[in-house]
Amino acid sequence: MGRNDRKRRTPLATKAIAASAALALGGGGLLWAQMNASAHESNSGQNETKAAAASAQVATIACPDVGQQLTNVPQKARQGVAVELANLDKQITEAYARLASTRQAQANDASFVQNAIVGPLKEKRAATIDRIRIDIQRVGGSVNATALKQLAACTTQNATNTTTAGRGNGGKGGGKGGGQNNGGGQNTAAPSASASASAAPPANNGGQAGNGPTAADFVDITKVANNVLAKPQNSGQASTGSFTTKCGVNANKNHNTDNVIVAPGVTNGAHHEHDYVGNQKVNAFSTNDSLLAAPSSCQNQSDLSSYYWPVVRVQDGTKEFDQNALGGGQEGNVGKILTAQSAQIKYVGSPASKVVAMPQFLRIITGDAKTLTNGLANANAHWSCTGFENKVQLTEQYPICPQGSNVVRTFAFQSCWDGVNIDSANHRTHVAFADPASGVCGNGFKAIPQLTMRLVYKITPPTLQADGTVKNAYAVDGFPEQLHKPSTDHDDFISVTKNNLAAKIANCVNAGKQCQ
Numbered sequence: 001m002g003r004n005d006r007k008r009r010t011p012l013a014t015k016a017i018a019a020s021a022a023l024a025l026g027g028g029g030l031l032w033a034q035m036n037a038s039a040h041e042s043n044s045g046q047n048e049t050k051a052a053a054a055s056a057q058v059a060t061i062a063c064p065d066v067g068q069q070l071t072n073v074p075q076k077a078r079q080g081v082a083v084e085l086a087n088l089d090k091q092i093t094e095a096y097a098r099l100a101s102t103r104q105a106q107a108n109d110a111s112f113v114q115n116a117i118v119g120p121l122k123e124k125r126a127a128t129i130d131r132i133r134i135d136i137q138r139v140g141g142s143v144n145a146t147a148l149k150q151l152a153a154c155t156t157q158n159a160t161n162t163t164t165a166g167r168g169n170g171g172k173g174g175g176k177g178g179g180q181n182n183g184g185g186q187n188t189a190a191p192s193a194s195a196s197a198s199a200a201p202p203a204n205n206g207g208q209a210g211n212g213p214t215a216a217d218f219v220d221i222t223k224v225a226n227n228v229l230a231k232p233q234n235s236g237q238a239s240t241g242s243f244t245t246k247c248g249v250n251a252n253k254n255h256n257t258d259n260v261i262v263a264p265g266v267t268n269g270a271h272h273e274h275d276y277v278g279n280q281k282v283n284a285f286s287t288n289d290s291l292l293a294a295p296s297s298c299q300n301q302s303d304l305s306s307y308y309w310p311v312v313r314v315q316d317g318t319k320e321f322d323q324n325a326l327g328g329g330q331e332g333n334v335g336k337i338l339t340a341q342s343a344q345i346k347y348v349g350s351p352a353s354k355v356v357a358m359p360q361f362l363r364i365i366t367g368d369a370k371t372l373t374n375g376l377a378n379a380n381a382h383w384s385c386t387g388f389e390n391k392v393q394l395t396e397q398y399p400i401c402p403q404g405s406n407v408v409r410t411f412a413f414q415s416c417w418d419g420v421n422i423d424s425a426n427h428r429t430h431v432a433f434a435d436p437a438s439g440v441c442g443n444g445f446k447a448i449p450q451l452t453m454r455l456v457y458k459i460t461p462p463t464l465q466a467d468g469t470v471k472n473a474y475a476v477d478g479f480p481e482q483l484h485k486p487s488t489d490h491d492d493f494i495s496v497t498k499n500n501l502a503a504k505i506a507n508c509v510n511a512g513k514q515c516q
Contacts, residue, residue: 062373063154073425080135086266096481126152208315209332212483221399232439239349241509247277247298257327258284272477279306304496310477332480347449349509351439357506367490381489415450416441
């Protein structure tokens with residue numbers, strides 16, 4: 001940083017001091033430093049009030065998710081497109097950091113966000129999106145260039161739009177956010193009454209790193225109405241068995257911020273930390289061959305599948321190993337990383353039919369890491385507490401559990417497969433959820449064993465403060481501009497097996513047995 005020859009602290013010098021303070025306090029977050037520095041760029045109480053008002057009005061940046069629109073990318077272009085999509089994510093992350101660090105400038109200039117942040121971001125995105133078009137067309141693929149170009153522009157979201165008070169479980173139809181089997185043998189219903197806290201987040205959007213969560217992101221689960229529906233009745237052809245694989249809880253702390261499914265070959269492609277169980281050699285540069293050659297944490301050594309999910313942290317000021325790293329503190333993911341007390345991984349059958357074995361190297365992502373800007377169409381987060389799982393499942397809020405009860409995250413993956421592809425351009429269209437009422441796979445898709453996960457965490461219950469902050473807040477890791485919203489929880493899976501294990505799982509499920 002440059003030397004300050006003047007007695008008055010410049011914004012740059014103030015940020016350096018705030019950064020040091022962040023490290024000293026264990027915040028470990030660049031965003032934390034930026035947010036607090038911006039709050040002190042002026043000694044004028046009037047300007048500080050303006051800055052607080054500006055930051056309360058503009059909370060985050062919302063950009064179209066280009067990757068979800070690319071459903072027909074030729075195989076030869078997918079690597080290049082994946083790299084460019086990762087560049088788009090990086091650009092949004094950098095723009096959000098600039099948004100967080102310039103609250104004073106925003107208060108002084110109503111056009112600052114558009115001229116200095118959103119406008120330049122659009123230009124960068126336009127150039128990147130055009131490279132995507134070129135990659136696709138170079139190998140003979142077709143793309144609607146006009147429609148693609150329209151995805152370059154981003155908008156801002158204000159604090160009001162980022163609160164989730166008054167909503168419980170959510171999501172669209174088709175079993176994505178509500179109505180699907182969630183791994184605990186129950187179905188979740190539409191939104192229910194939830195938190196009473198509806199105030200806008202504080203000026204820095206809450207949270208130890210200044211990007212959430214806020215009081216509105218939590219709810220006392222004992223005050224939420226029951227919202228779990230009965231699961232579909234089994235038909236005569238139902239596959240009623242289950243196969244449990246024991247792979248541990250990542251006690252060896254196998255973490256990284258890569259995502260080999262959506263960003264192969266790109267370091268820090270996820271922008272947040274993952275827990276890994278099962279396959280122990282998964283990173284951005286993994287290949288099918290390297291996955292087959294890797295060790296596994298599973299008791300059944302024929303299970304080399306990769307099961308990975310974003311870590312959960314308690315924002316208690318702990319200096320984690322990644323406090324100064326990309327994907328960690330530099331991108332707003334701070335606090336103590338929690339290891340689950342238990343992690344149950346179970347494959348279950350279909351209420352409507354027999355299942356076929358999962359193909360080798362099948363890739364599935366369930367949920368959406370960008371629901372704050374994408375909406376809840378692909379949300380599949382389920383939060384609850386032990387003793388409440390058959391009554392309440394939450395998508396848009398974290399539960400505050402009563403004494404003696406632990407936090408539970410559950411996932412139920414898509415259980416219908418197109419019968420051909422092990423992945424798709426947007427990592428979604430090759431698999432689907434079964435009809436939530438009947439359990440039937442549509443569009444000619446085939447039923448496969450449904451992967452379910454149940455993660456249990458011992459967490460001291462957060463307490464909500466009158467100013468909108470949360471003491472002992474916990475949150476799932478995510479992209480910084482997503483503000484650690486509960487609905488952004490997601491899970492990733494790559495099926496890798498040896499010794500005919502995939503067929504054994506299907507046979508067990510079809511025979512109605514309970515296997516391990």
